[in-house]
Amino acid sequence: MFNNLKQKFMHFMQGRNGVDQLSQFLNVVVLVLLVVSIFTKSVILDWLPFVVMGYMYFRIFSRNIPKRSIENQKFCNLRYDLAIKKNNWKKEWEQRKIYRFFRCPMCHQKVRVPKGRGKICITCPKCRQEFVRRS
Ligand SMILES: [Zn+2]
Structure with missing residues (x-):
């Protein structure tokens, strides 16, 4: 059945x-x-x-x-x-206490930088665009 x-x-x-x-x-x-x-x-x-x-x-x-x-x-x-x-x-x-994360203004690639270094110039690893951020 x-x-x-x-x-x-x-x-x-x-x-x-x-x-x-x-x-x-x-x-x-x-x-x-x-x-x-x-x-x-x-x-x-x-x-x-x-x-x-x-x-x-x-x-x-x-x-x-x-x-x-x-x-x-x-x-x-x-x-x-x-x-x-x-x-x-x-x-x-x-990783928020050690690093800060930004997006490249050109290609939106995410980049990680060490925290607490003041104003730094970041070079995008993908498109080589440079931008300044406070880390
Ligand atoms: Zn980029």
Whole structure:
């Protein structure tokens, strides 16, 4: 009986996108929104979890796998970028007593200089632009 159901489900899921990283993330979003909606009296927040849930199931059961795959890839890239940014912020925060961080006015490259040296001329390591900052 159980095996039969499982087989039917597997047959149903054939050629469909299934659960990917974006769907897993949406699942978490739904749960968070549901908890938030308990504590608020907003009509939008009452419906939003179900809208997101609908989108999540639409993606899971979608037969347009190439398109869903591109969406998932974009999501993974974004998550990766955010993880790197978070890591950089963490590093800057840990080094905040020894270094100061500036952005090059030309190419926006981030540069790190030792703190407490007064006004210094900084040469961008990427584009060689010079700019003066108080360290
Ligand atoms: Zn530069």
